[in-house]
Amino acid sequence: xxxxxxxxxxxxxxxxxxxxxxxxxxxxxxxxxxxxxxxxxxxxxxxxxxxxxxxxxxxxxxxxxxxxxxxxxxxxxxxxxxxxxxxxxxxxxxxxxxxxxxxxxxxxxxxxxxxxxxxxxxxxxxxxxxxxxxxxxxxxxxxxxxxxxxxxxxxxxxxxxxxxxxxxxxxxxxxxxxxxxxxxxxxxxxxxxxxxxxxxxxxxxxxxxxxxxxxxxxxxxxxxxxxxxxxxxxxxxxxxxxxxxxxxxxxxxxxxxxxxxxxxxxxxxxxxxxxxxxxxxxxxxxxx
Amino acid sequence: xxxxxxxxxxxxxxxxxxxxxxxxxxxxxxxxxxxxxxxxxxxxxxxxxxxxxxxxxxxxxxxxxxxxxxxxxxxxxxxxxxxxxxxxxxxxxxxxxxxxxxxxxxxxxxxxxxxxxxxxxxxxxxxxxxxxxxxxxxxxxxxxxxxxxxxxxxxxxxxxxxxxxxxxxxxxxxxxxxxxxxxxxxxxxxxxxxxxxxxxxxxxxxxxxxxxxxxxxxxxxxxxxxxxxxxxxxxxxxxxxxxxxxxxxxxxxxxxxxxxxxxxxxxxxxxxxxxxxxxxxxxxxxxx
Numbered sequence: 001x002x003x004x005x006x007x008x009x010x011x012x013x014x015x016x017x018x019x020x021x022x023x024x025x026x027x028x029x030x031x032x033x034x035x036x037x038x039x040x041x042x043x044x045x046x047x048x049x050x051x052x053x054x055x056x057x058x059x060x061x062x063x064x065x066x067x068x069x070x071x072x073x074x075x076x077x078x079x080x081x082x083x084x085x086x087x088x089x090x091x092x093x094x095x096x097x098x099x100x101x102x103x104x105x106x107x108x109x110x111x112x113x114x115x116x117x118x119x120x121x122x123x124x125x126x127x128x129x130x131x132x133x134x135x136x137x138x139x140x141x142x143x144x145x146x147x148x149x150x151x152x153x154x155x156x157x158x159x160x161x162x163x164x165x166x167x168x169x170x171x172x173x174x175x176x177x178x179x180x181x182x183x184x185x186x187x188x189x190x191x192x193x194x195x196x197x198x199x200x201x202x203x204x205x206x207x208x209x210x211x212x213x214x215x216x217x218x219x220x221x222x223x224x225x226x227x228x229x230x231x232x233x234x235x236x237x238x239x240x241x242x243x244x245x246x247x248x249x250x251x252x253x254x255x256x257x258x259x260x261x262x263x264x265x266x267x268x269x270x271x272x273x274x275x276x277x278x279x280x281x282x283x284x285x286x287x288x
Numbered sequence: 289x290x291x292x293x294x295x296x297x298x299x300x301x302x303x304x305x306x307x308x309x310x311x312x313x314x315x316x317x318x319x320x321x322x323x324x325x326x327x328x329x330x331x332x333x334x335x336x337x338x339x340x341x342x343x344x345x346x347x348x349x350x351x352x353x354x355x356x357x358x359x360x361x362x363x364x365x366x367x368x369x370x371x372x373x374x375x376x377x378x379x380x381x382x383x384x385x386x387x388x389x390x391x392x393x394x395x396x397x398x399x400x401x402x403x404x405x406x407x408x409x410x411x412x413x414x415x416x417x418x419x420x421x422x423x424x425x426x427x428x429x430x431x432x433x434x435x436x437x438x439x440x441x442x443x444x445x446x447x448x449x450x451x452x453x454x455x456x457x458x459x460x461x462x463x464x465x466x467x468x469x470x471x472x473x474x475x476x477x478x479x480x481x482x483x484x485x486x487x488x489x490x491x492x493x494x495x496x497x498x499x500x501x502x503x504x505x506x507x508x509x510x511x512x513x514x515x516x517x518x519x520x521x522x523x524x525x526x527x528x529x530x531x532x533x534x535x536x537x538x539x540x541x542x543x544x545x546x547x548x549x550x551x552x553x554x555x556x557x558x559x560x561x562x563x564x565x566x567x568x569x570x571x572x573x574x575x576x
Contacts, residue, residue: 188476219479
């Protein structure tokens with residue numbers, strides 16, 4: 001066993017959006033109760049957290065560190081904790097002043113990515129509700145951009161005139177590919193291309209699985225084409241997991257680029273481990 | 289008094305989305321009850337209808353007439369009517385095969401516009417939930433495009449991560465102008481520019497009136513720039529009414545073009561009158 005090995009994993013459906021500030025500590029303590037004796041050092045477990053737990057609606061606002069910055073050099077904030085058996089550190093996100101942009105959680109994935117490929121220079125794509133694209137150079141995030149692709153898919157499927165025409169999350173490889181090409185060809189026509197899905201459904205009786213896949217492809221194709229043009233790079237890495245990262249890999253392939261997604265859970269753990277190393281180093285430095 | 293004069297007007301909040309097929313006739317009869325004796329010719333009033341009343345969810349599906357077509361040459365469908373005191377004709381919409389698109393109601397506005405300017409050649413913009421842009425030539429609609437601008441504003445304000453940041457329908461001239469320019473400059477970045485509204489709110493404490501106006505400007509600027517590029521034309525007319533058409537006129541002005549909106553209610557009446565003339569002509573032709 002060496003530093004950074006995963007000894008145990010837990011997850012909970014109780015996330016930021018459902019918890020009041022005062023509920024974070026008890027929910028965490030209940031989740032990790034069986035670890036408290038097992039893994040504590042000097043009676044304490046060091047907890048390092050990233051993501052929306054550090055947002056204004058989270059446990060404790062952890063702020064943003066401005067770029068350019070190494071993704072593991074973000075600020076750390078410690079919430080007030082009642083139970084002496086835990087010592088909690090929440091990592092800041094990254095911010096960009098112009099054009100204004102923020103990320104929270106993804107900086108830790110990127111820190112984990114650098115732990116594997118410290119000399120990487122180029123573009124990374126992190127699909128999600130709010131997809132993040134970051135340009136990396138010399139160990140730093142030098143520029144990034146958020147695209148509201150996943151959220152648009154969701155609110156269009158649930159609330160727009162297309163809601164009755166799309167069978168949300170259904171797949172249809174052919175319709176998906178058509179959507180990717182249509183989006184990539186004319187990304188500026190997105191708001192028209194969306195209506196075409198309705199028009200085709202009316203005029204050509206397209207079924208709701210195909211319409212859903214077309215919508216998904218249209219949004220992802222629009223995103224990929226726009227971001228590749230905005231931040232040109234010979235090298236692109238895809239960081240993600242599950243169905244969504246497979247869809248992105250498929251879309252990249254439709255656009256002529258073969259990319260294997262890197263598992264984002266593994267990268268997050270690597271990034272948190274890197275943050276732990278930094279914190280420990282600081283502690284030693286403080287002591288000496 | 290001459291043909292086409294408006295003798296009386298009525299409106300009802302009971303529209304297509306709230307009525308079952310069988311409810312259209314009684315709702316109409318109640319609305320126009322006092323006209324039945326007053327304006328009937330030979331005991332009957334001729335009713336000419338356009339718009340969503342002819343959709344699949346309307347009174348009677350009136351189909352679409354394919355373009356190129358004169359907007360007043362659309363097909364006419366007659367629903368089964370029980371009351372002999374009315375004779376109802378529902379006008380078809382227009383359809384475009386490639387790229388697939390449909391309009392329903394706007395064809396009558398365009399017919400009304402041609403009644404005023406029969407020799408117009410160029411582009412017209414009809415703002416709305418689903419804005420329509422049409423290229424007109426030789427009295428025909430030769431090409432058109434729908435943009436889901438109004439609906440996107442609505443679902444983003446109500447359902448996206450921006451919902452708590454925007455004070456829907458609030459105005460702020462400065463923020464609106466900024467949004468118009470941002471959208472027009474990089475229309476392909478819409479899904480990123482949307483997220484910038486959130487990022488600016490987080491980083492710069494932008495207030496919710498400014499964010500709402502920025503969102504509105506961003507969407508409208510994106511639409512105008514894209515459509516002007518897609519269908520280049522020396523002449524553009526704006527057909528609309530109320531606050532929305534004023535916003536579009538303001539956005540055109542920000543982009544260096546002074547356009548006075550033409551009142552769409554007047555144009556619709558002119559278009560319906562044109563349809564009545566066509567129907568009457570046909571009747572005479574049938575008789576002769």
